[in-house]
Amino acid sequence: MEIVDSSPPSRVLIQLGLRPAPFEAHNLVEFTLESNGDSTNVTWAMARAQSYLARLIGIFLSMDSMIGQRFRGRLAALKTVAER
Secondary structure, eight states: OEEEEEETTTEEEEEEEEOOTTOOEEEEEEEEEEEETTEEEEEEEEEOOOOHHHHHHHHHSOHIIIIIHHHHHHHHHHHHHHTO
């Protein structure tokens, strides 16, 4: 994981390398932070170039079901740390 760009205090862009079986992936992850009163809304988006095979697999396997829970868990941990 490497931070490749940021626009404090509202945006962070990360180059993220993943190696889940059976495919390696290199993704751009963008975190957008938006002030909301006394709290901050954090939104994340992930994008990557996909081969034909990856698009075909995506029809049958949901990326959200494969890694979404992991990201939600990490965002919850980030929230816990940020609220200290």
